[in-house]
Amino acid sequence: MALKEGLRTWKRHFRLLFLLIVGLSGLLLYGIPGLRHLEIFIPMGTCPPARMLLLRDNFTGLLRLWARPEVLTCTSWGAPIIWDGTFDPDMAQQEAIQQNLTIGLTVFAVGRYLEKYLARFLETAEQHFMVGQRVVYYVFTERPAAVPRRPLGPGRQLRVERVLRERRWQDVSMERMRTLHAALGGRLGREAQFVFCMDVDQYFSGAFGPEALAESVAQLHAWHYHWPRRLLPYERDARSAAALAVDEGDFYYHAALFGGSVAALRQLTAHCARAQQQDRARGIEARWHDESHLNKYFWLHKPAKVLSPEFCWSPEIGQRAEIRHPRLLWAPKEYALVRD
Numbered sequence: 001m002a003l004k005e006g007l008r009t010w011k012r013h014f015r016l017l018f019l020l021i022v023g024l025s026g027l028l029l030y031g032i033p034g035l036r037h038l039e040i041f042i043p044m045g046t047c048p049p050a051r052m053l054l055l056r057d058n059f060t061g062l063l064r065l066w067a068r069p070e071v072l073t074c075t076s077w078g079a080p081i082i083w084d085g086t087f088d089p090d091m092a093q094q095e096a097i098q099q100n101l102t103i104g105l106t107v108f109a110v111g112r113y114l115e116k117y118l119a120r121f122l123e124t125a126e127q128h129f130m131v132g133q134r135v136v137y138y139v140f141t142e143r144p145a146a147v148p149r150r151p152l153g154p155g156r157q158l159r160v161e162r163v164l165r166e167r168r169w170q171d172v173s174m175e176r177m178r179t180l181h182a183a184l185g186g187r188l189g190r191e192a193q194f195v196f197c198m199d200v201d202q203y204f205s206g207a208f209g210p211e212a213l214a215e216s217v218a219q220l221h222a223w224h225y226h227w228p229r230r231l232l233p234y235e236r237d238a239r240s241a242a243a244l245a246v247d248e249g250d251f252y253y254h255a256a257l258f259g260g261s262v263a264a265l266r267q268l269t270a271h272c273a274r275a276q277q278q279d280r281a282r283g284i285e286a287r288w289h290d291e292s293h294l295n296k297y298f299w300l301h302k303p304a305k306v307l308s309p310e311f312c313w314s315p316e317i318g319q320r321a322e323i324r325h326p327r328l329l330w331a332p333k334e335y336a337l338v339r340d
């Protein structure tokens, strides 16, 4: 009898605890914005001291990963996570000049995204993106004549490529992988050695230099970098080519910014385009479209460098002490205005 009663009480407590956890997660996810800041108390983990002292980078030499003890500065596979204060921007600048690089920056501006975001994206890129390096912008749009043309800094060029306008915004977003793959196999791939691929609905607010370069580069998503792995918004439908099981995934990466060498990006875009095609053939679509497939790719092929959320921050979250120097900011999302 006493055992039964005890079991019942335990069950009741367990149910209450479960509801509390679900409720709190819901609040953090969708509810009171102030409460969101509590997530900074969820530990990100620490980089082992032995690794911290040894991690070098092609562009910045020895990294000062110990300079940011409050955040995670390396991954379990030994890639650096780049935060303000961990690298020497001047050394990265010199190294890139010495390597005589051309760095590509691709952006899609289809439909109303063009008038709404492109001018600011390009203007601020001129002020902050790889200043002092040779840069080639590739703008993909269905209306090349509408692309704003402003004088560019020395060694910087703008190329405009025509794309077909997909009917659904989801298809515009996903189709980028196939288009990028083709472009990387063509003139873009011949002109540049490293390329960054970005969303247009954002703008630069601080120096974004060669310290961000590496063979493959992934961006920690500003809204999810403190979350436990189980809660990350990966695709969970096992029928999708983007699916990750509950015990899979390292971080949640943001598709608004990824980069790497031409060869690495050819592989990444081929994988994502193929996976999206497989899903389409099965009549399914991953939860976060190209972003879900990108996350699957980086789970299978670990990035050589990870950028902290300082490299792509959402001002909607507000200020945080650990976000010292945001370099790229999300523009306010105005879906009703720009999406059909």
Ligand code: UD2
Binding pocket: 107, 108, 109, 110, 111, 112, 113, 114, 168, 169, 170, 172, 173, 198, 199, 200, 201, 254, 255, 256, 257, 288, 289, 290, 291, 292, 330, 333, 338, 339
């Ligand atoms: C999120 C991701 C985005 C992508 C998308 C897929 C952010 C900031 N970005 O963006 O990387 O994974 O989810 O669901 O969270 N575009 C056009 N015209 C269109 C539609 C899209 O040019 O009609 C381009 C444009 O460059 C845009 C990008 O595709 O920035 C991504 O689309 P989005 O910004 O509408 O998607 P969003 O904000 O949900």
